Amino acid sequence: MRRGRVVLGAVGVAVVGWVVAVPLAGVSLRVRAGGGGGEPAVVHGVGFAMVVVAAVLAGVAAAVLLAVLERRTRRAGRWWVNIAGATLASSFAGPLRAADVATGMALAGLHLLVGVTLLVGFARTIRCSPPADGC
Template sequence: MNTSVSRLLTVIGASAAALAGWVLAVPVAGIALTVRMGGGMQQVGPAAVVVASLLAGLAGWALLAVLERFASRAGRPWTIVALAVLALSLLGPLGSAAGTTATLVLVLLHLIVGAVLVPGLARR
């Protein structure tokens, strides 16, 4: 399988894994994923999970493609940047989720996406 197809499948897989996590948490376990947005509260739905994870995956892939144009061994610097971005992304749920359970689930969804994207995109 060529690299582009593998990376595309990785991005789609990260999104599918996040959606599966959302399904287990929200419809199955009955957890309300609510975040503070502006002055109100908003539910985190499946579309938001899929779009956010796809955007993260595509952005990571784009950065990796740029690094590969300028460095012969882009995997290591990309992985460092990707892990730093993942760590920073955790500030979102930690600062805006409504309640401990919502915070834990949203952090877990971020980690699921990172666990698929980081090793999946970095490998050749």
């Protein structure tokens, strides 16, 4: 139940971040795709539904990974925090494909909001199995 609330919290901060960036600040979230091999890049919009779905998928993936680690390792917490931190850091490659600086900053902010919410929220739900050294 607590982990479900963490996922909902991540979706909530994503929605707030999108509302601040798009309707309030007027940023048009556009990213470039393709463009390799001499072909021009195609620009796609990032809409509200995409932001919500991405937050849900990230949250579910994080919850599943944590549950698997808790069942299979003695130091699930340590492993999960390291993997989650690395995943958050690597997610910033996405905003590098932004069509402009404002979009890049908005997308980086959304990644940070969702990632930190999931990282901190799930870290508080980690179950340690005895012996709990390094949990």
